[in-house]
Amino acid sequence: MKIVLLGPPGAGKGTQAKSICNRFSIPHISTGDIFRNHISKRTPLGIEAKKSIDRGELVSDELTINLVEERLMQEDCKIGFLLDGFPRTVIQAKALDEFLENKGEKLDTALLIDVPKDFIIERMSGRRVCLSCGASYHIKFNPPNYEGKCDVCGSDVTQRKDDKEETVKDRLQIYHDQTQPLINYYKVKEMLSIVDGTQAINDVFKNICDILGSGNK
Ligand code: AP5
Ligand code: MG
Ligand code: ZN
Numbered sequence: 001m002k003i004v005l006l007g008p009p010g011a012g013k014g015t016q017a018k019s020i021c022n023r024f025s026i027p028h029i030s031t032g033d034i035f036r037n038h039i040s041k042r043t044p045l046g047i048e049a050k051k052s053i054d055r056g057e058l059v060s061d062e063l064t065i066n067l068v069e070e071r072l073m074q075e076d077c078k079i080g081f082l083l084d085g086f087p088r089t090v091i092q093a094k095a096l097d098e099f100l101e102n103k104g105e106k107l108d109t110a111l112l113i114d115v116p117k118d119f120i121i122e123r124m125s126g127r128r129v130c131l132s133c134g135a136s137y138h139i140k141f142n143p144p145n146y147e148g149k150c151d152v153c154g155s156d157v158t159q160r161k162d163d164k165e166e167t168v169k170d171r172l173q174i175y176h177d178q179t180q181p182l183i184n185y186y187k188v189k190e191m192l193s194i195v196d197g198t199q200a201i202n203d204v205f206k207n208i209c210d211i212l213g214s215g216n217k
Contacts, residue, residue: 007113033134056170110186113197
């Protein structure tokens with residue numbers, strides 16, 4: 001199964017991605033997590049990406065597309081994958097289509113987690129993330145079992161730098177300008193599915209499973 005997850009910052013892409021990938025045994029590819037991992041290791045790519053991410057801006061298409069294509073060429077992606085946070089521009093979406101087409105493959109679905117702006121600020125301000133494994137928590141809606149520690153790997157959970165209210169506003173604007181057009185891009189290709197992301201985390205997941213079916217693709 002080859003899935004693209006779409007949705008505004010804070011929609012719950014990372015949260016749902018973990019459950020979807022467990023259920024369907026496919027790798028979770030989050031460009032945001034990959035960039036954050038490079039930033040924490042201070043690699044050249046991390047240093048370059050940090051400049052944009054801290055400002056809430058997008059990393060360049062060229063750098064991001066190369067990174068994703070390299071990842072998709074790895075062995076574990078042969079059975080499928082879930083892309084979380086990519087594509088984010090029409091240029092990225094076209095590059096992905098072309099990449100898959102060259103291998104005689106195509107996406108199964110682009111799944112939009114639909115959440116209106118009003119919900120986003122509360123979700124972002126209470127979010128805590130694990131920089132080691134990418135797991136995402138919320139101090140009110142989804143707290144870790146032990147305060148400040150990741151349930152999955154035991155590392156410390158922290159607040160993301162780009163979750164400050166000012167940066168969140170910029171990220172929302174960029175989503176509106178650059179990523180929202182992808183909804184129509186996939187709609188025209190009859191690949192778009194939409195799930196109501198304002199429900200409780202488990203209910204969103206149930207709806208997603210209904211949409212994705214048994215996963216025998
Ligand atoms: P990225 O890490 O992808 O950030 P994002 O898309 O802005 O999305 P978030 O990770 O903020 O939100 P999410 O939808 O994953 O929500 P989550 O599950 O955590 O990208 C970061 C940056 O990297 C970008 O700004 C850009 O600079 C760069 N970048 C990444 N990809 C790029 C690309 N392709 N091209 C160029 N640049 C790129 O949930 C949010 C919170 O809400 C959590 O606390 C969670 O516990 C809680 N929550 C989740 N679901 C629910 C629910 N149903 N009810 C209540 N609370 C919930
Ligand atoms: Mg995320
Ligand atoms: Zn962890």
